[in-house]
Amino acid sequence: MITTVSIxxxxxxxxxFFVFAHDKSQAKRRGRRVPERTLFLLAAVGGSVGAIVAMRVLRHKTKHLTFVIGMPAILVIQVALVSWYLI
Structure with missing residues (x-):
């Protein structure tokens, strides 16, 4: 069970991470962008670490206060929920 959840x-x-990378690529090319709502949804369903890593590595969405505060906040909430569940 733990292995499946980890995978x-x-x-x-x-x-x-790759959706953030695609959005960054589209931003450079002035192409069709990924909606911010989608990026937050991916983080909320468990991808907050990938979102934070993408923001740092790709330097993407780092000037948007909602992302700079929102992504770590989602991660903190997720860690708290998992901790509460496991106790």
Whole structure:
């Protein structure tokens, strides 16, 4: 069970990272962008680590206060929920 959950968690984080990378690429090319709502949804369903890593590595959405505060806040809430569940 733990292994399955870990694999799913890693997968959603990889997907989130690559969606951020795609959005960054589209921003550079002035192409069709990924809605911010989608980026937050991916973080909320477990991809907050991938989102934060993408923001740091790709320097994407780092000037948007909602992302700079929102992504770590989502991570803190997720860690708190998992901790509460495991206790």
């Amino acid at each position: 799913i968690w890693a997968l959603i984080n990889f997907i989130t």
